[in-house]
Amino acid sequence: MAVAEATKGGQKDAATRFLWPALAIPGTAWLLALFVLPFYGIMAVAFSSQLDILGQPIPAWNPLEWDFAVMRGVIDQSINGSYRSAWEHTFIYAAIAMALCVLIGYPVAYYVARLARGNRGLLLALILAPWWINYLTRMLSWVGILGDEGYANDIIGFFGFAKVDWLGGQWYVVVIALVYGYLPFFIVPLYAYLDRIDQHLIEASRDLGANTFRTFFRVTLPQSRIGLITAMVITALPMFGDYYTNTLVSNSPTTVMIGNSIEGTIQSGFSRGQGASLVLLLSAVLLFFMAYYLILTLRASREAR
Amino acid sequence: MTTVGVDAPGAEKAWDNEGRYVPPPASIKPRKKGFVPPWRNPWRRPYVLATITWGYILWSLVPVLIAVQFSFNDSRSRSSWNGFTTAWYCCGTEEGSIAEGTSVFGAGANDTLLNALQNSLTLGVITTLIAVPIGTALALGLTRWRSRTSNAANAVSLFPLVTPELVLGSALYLVITTLYTQIGLGRNALILGHVTFSISFILVIVRGRLVSIGNEFETAAQDLGATRMQAIRTVLLPMLVPAIFASAMITFAASLDDFVVSNFLFGDASQITVPVLLYSAVKAAPSPALNALATLLLVGTMTALLLTYVVLRLRRRGESGSALDDLAGVEM
Numbered sequence: 028m029a030v031a032e033a034t035k036g037g038q039k040d041a042a043t044r045f046l047w048p049a050l051a052i053p054g055t056a057w058l059l060a061l062f063v064l065p066f067y068g069i070m071a072v073a074f075s076s077q078l079d080i081l082g083q084p085i086p087a088w089n090p091l092e093w094d095f096a097v098m099r100g101v102i103d104q105s106i107n108g109s110y111r112s113a114w115e116h117t118f119i120y121a122a123i124a125m126a127l128c129v130l131i132g133y134p135v136a137y138y139v140a141r142l143a144r145g146n147r148g149l150l151l152a153l154i155l156a157p158w159w160i161n162y163l164t165r166m167l168s169w170v171g172i173l174g175d176e177g178y179a180n181d182i183i184g185f186f187g188f189a190k191v192d193w194l195g196g197q198w199y200v201v202v203i204a205l206v207y208g209y210l211p212f213f214i215v216p217l218y219a220y221l222d223r224i225d226q227h228l229i230e231a232s233r234d235l236g237a238n239t240f241r242t243f244f245r246v247t248l249p250q251s252r253i254g255l256i257t258a259m260v261i262t263a264l265p266m267f268g269d270y271y272t273n274t275l276v277s278n279s280p281t282t283v284m285i286g287n288s289i290e291g292t293i294q295s296g297f298s299r300g301q302g303a304s305l306v307l308l309l310s311a312v313l314l315f316f317m318a319y320y321l322i323l324t325l326r327a328s329r330e331a332r
Numbered sequence: 333m334t335t336v337g338v339d340a341p342g343a344e345k346a347w348d349n350e351g352r353y354v355p356p357p358a359s360i361k362p363r364k365k366g367f368v369p370p371w372r373n374p375w376r377r378p379y380v381l382a383t384i385t386w387g388y389i390l391w392s393l394v395p396v397l398i399a400v401q402f403s404f405n406d407s408r409s410r411s412s413w414n415g416f417t418t419a420w421y422c423c424g425t426e427e428g429s430i431a432e433g434t435s436v437f438g439a440g441a442n443d444t445l446l447n448a449l450q451n452s453l454t455l456g457v458i459t460t461l462i463a464v465p466i467g468t469a470l471a472l473g474l475t476r477w478r479s480r481t482s483n484a485a486n487a488v489s490l491f492p493l494v495t496p497e498l499v500l501g502s503a504l505y506l507v508i509t510t511l512y513t514q515i516g517l518g519r520n521a522l523i524l525g526h527v528t529f530s531i532s533f534i535l536v537i538v539r540g541r542l543v544s545i546g547n548e549f550e551t552a553a554q555d556l557g558a559t560r561m562q563a564i565r566t567v568l569l570p571m572l573v574p575a576i577f578a579s580a581m582i583t584f585a586a587s588l589d590d591f592v593v594s595n596f597l598f599g600d601a602s603q604i605t606v607p608v609l610l611y612s613a614v615k616a617a618p619s620p621a622l623n624a625l626a627t628l629l630l631v632g633t634m635t636a637l638l639l640t641y642v643v644l645r646l647r648r649r650g651e652s653g654s655a656l657d658d659l660a661g662v663e664m
Contacts, residue, residue, distance in 0.1 A: 048473060050472045053469060061507075061528045143382075159637055167614060272592060
């Protein structure tokens with residue numbers, strides 16, 4: 028038996044040493060060509076010093092030719108200039124939206140994961156549904172409701188208030204739209220973590236005399252810390268890069284976010300270098316979140332391997 | 333503490349003369365304690381949390397239902413209700429009709445909407461056909477191949493999961509307009525972009541299944557005389573089918589739903605996809621035909637997910653847990 032095993036093992040190595048790498052190669056090559064290289068392309072455009080005849084930056088693929096003048100200009104503009112308000116709006120809106128996500132999302136995820144009894148399947152389906160309904164469709168719904176003749180103005184008109192120009196550049200509409208848009212992406216991962224907490228720990232805490240609040244703050248919350256942070260990171264990453272929500276519910280320079288600046292500059296030929304620099308700055312800001320999430324995912328995948 | 337027992341006053345005897353158990357009459361309530369204020373009772377019904385949850389669910393879904401409602405509006409308004417019509421979906425394009433020239437399936441001069449729907453569906457199918465084999469092979473390769481290179485490949489292949497779409501979209505836009513110029517913006521660029529963001533989550537889904545299968549079945553097949561390739565083809569792949577199917581459906585749904593990457597890569601109006609069209613039309617001149625289009629997109633996505641749910645549920649038969657939990661556990 029042992030001999031047979033050994034020969035088989037030997038054959039296995041000889042015949043299929045290259046099987047697994049061969050299977051992994053197409054995917055890896057694809058991602059190198061269409062993910063790693065494009066990211067390098069952003070740097071090549073941002074650090075380019077030469078313009079072509081149309082005035083567009085020619086990407087500097089050779090790092091020795093990199094020139095940081097555009098980048099320096101963009102950083103100046105971000106600290107004391109035209110991009111400053113965009114950065115401020117991004118951070119403030121994202122922070123308020125994130126706080127609201129935690130305040131609304133945690134109770135919902137907690138209830139569905141731990142307390143719902145008979146209708147748990149239904150509740151789970153209902154919190155999963157908005158995750159898969161197109162983001163634009165969901166925003167479009169609000170544009171209809173918040174329009175001049177929409178239901179929102181009908182309702183406040185019923186109570187005798189004057190019409191509100193909801194879509195005319197109100198910052199709170201942008202924040203609430205962000206919460207509405209990203210809350211499903213917050214709730215679902217948090218649900219998955221809360222669902223895994225051992226019920227016995229909570230029962231033990233109660234048996235040992237802790238009341239509901241004490242049990243929550245001493246047992247449940249610490250146990251769900253990683254889930255909470257993961258959910259916040261998953262929500263923060265797209266929220267920082269969001270420009271469409273803002274355009275749909277406000278489209279006003281008073282609420283412009285950094286995503287709007289990037290979208291506006293990168294597709295127009297002349298300011299493409301500025302757009303690429305802004306993408307790099309945004310990536311640097313988000314690097315902490317991305318690294319955290321990546322390490323978490325890598326750890327999970329290493330356990331899986 | 334009052335308890336119900338054999339000798340409880342007023343209770344009937346718990347056993348009759350033949351020794352059979354006689355349950356106490358319903359009028360006797362077990363465990364009757366004094367009044368417990370709700371905040372001291374850990375087993376009370378969680379009314380507050382239930383209210384928040386249902387409030388959230390209504391808030392998240394009712395606006396979408398209202399948008400669906402307005403796709404049937406008998407007026408050009410998307411916000412005030414004028415009665416029911418299906419003109420925005422079909423056949424309302426004749427002159428003088430409410431939906432003149434803009435219904436989704438109407439044969440009119442303006443068939444941008446139908447074109448966008450066709451583009452989205454084609455793109456979803458092609459993306460799925462390319463991404464699923466690549467992603468599945470990558471999952472197989474990276475799960476079983478251990479070396480320093482495979483660790484690096486693993487990190488690279490998980491990176492798109494954590495990259496904001498805005499960064500991925502602008503990176504692809506720059507590289508396709510400067511380096512891969514022979515590809516050009518348009519359908520090919522869209523396919524490349526959608527496959528790129530799909531590979532990573534296919535990897536995660538299929539790998540999850542691979543790990544839960546383990547390698548005992550393959551080893552057993554080889555002990556019974558199968559070659560490595562035969563073991564993979566006849567034993568491992570059939571066991572992976574549910575996961576491959578789930579990832580195919582999710583890829584299709586994600587491709588249908590994608591806006592950011594598509595908005596960077598679609599090129600000219602003939603290659604526009606539904607989400608991009610929704611976005612640009614809201615800024616221009618919205619009509620209920622847009623709601624009709626959004627409703628059709630919704631039906632497409634939900635059909636794909638419903639199929640996934642049913643397949644996962646069939647696979648789950650006899651196992652613990654629910655298929656919905658599987659869907660919720662899919663990392664994106």
